[in-house]
Amino acid sequence: MKVVVQRLPESDPDVPLPNYATAGAAGADLRANFPAHRREGVELQPMDRALIPTGLAMALPEGWEMQVRPRSGLALKAGLTLVNSPGTVDADYRGEVGVLLINLGSEPVRIAHGDRIAQAVFAPVTRAVFSFADALPPTPRGTGGFGSTGST
Numbered sequence: 137m138k139v140v141v142q143r144l145p146e147s148d149p150d151v152p153l154p155n156y157a158t159a160g161a162a163g164a165d166l167r168a169n170f171p172a173h174r175r176e177g178v179e180l181q182p183m184d185r186a187l188i189p190t191g192l193a194m195a196l197p198e199g200w201e202m203q204v205r206p207r208s209g210l211a212l213k214a215g216l217t218l219v220n221s222p223g224t225v226d227a228d229y230r231g232e233v234g235v236l237l238i239n240l241g242s243e244p245v246r247i248a249h250g251d252r253i254a255q256a257v258f259a260p261v262t263r264a265v266f267s268f269a270d271a272l273p274p275t276p277r278g279t280g281g282f283g284s285t286g287s288t
């Protein structure tokens with residue numbers, strides 16, 4: 137599928153576009169691309185969160201979404217993940233793609249300009265058509281949930 141990408145005016149054109157690290161990768165790595173006055177990056181203290189810019193806006197084909205997901209290596213090594221995982225980028229969004237990082241680790245984590253901070257996975261969107269009913273079709277489970285079948 138084709139995704140049209142716009143580099144935003146204050147972004148650094150030397151930061152590569154999202155790319156797939158291997159031939160079979162499902163996610164394309166997204167990089168931090170700070171505007172000129174913030175190229176020093178940011179340091180996230182434990183439990184700090186920050187919206188990290190990618191310097192990019194995108195036009196996805198209608199009927200598709202882009203999911204912004206954590207990178208497992210950063211999660212394991214540094215406790216770095218996304219506050220809103222997976223982030224949802226709508227096909228009609230034309231603003232800058234941002235990555236909402238949070239440091240769940242016990243040490244400060246530095247996010248440098250150009251770092252690979254998350255990955256983008258594209259998925260088709262199925263939209264629901266909602267309708268009301270007085271009762272729902274019965275099932276063996278019924279209204280049981282939240283551990284009603286046991287915890288192990």
Ligand SMILES: O=c1ccn([C@H]2C[C@H](O)[C@@H](COP(=O)(O)OP(=O)(O)OP(=O)(O)O)O2)c(=O)[nH]1
Nearest residue numbers: 204220222223224225226229232233234235236
């Ligand atoms: O990780 C993310 C999540 C969202 N967005 C952008 C694209 C998305 O289309 C828009 C809105 O996201 P979402 O619908 O999740 O946020 P909302 O809080 O419901 O905001 P809105 O009222 O703008 O829909 O923000 C990102 O850049 N990165």
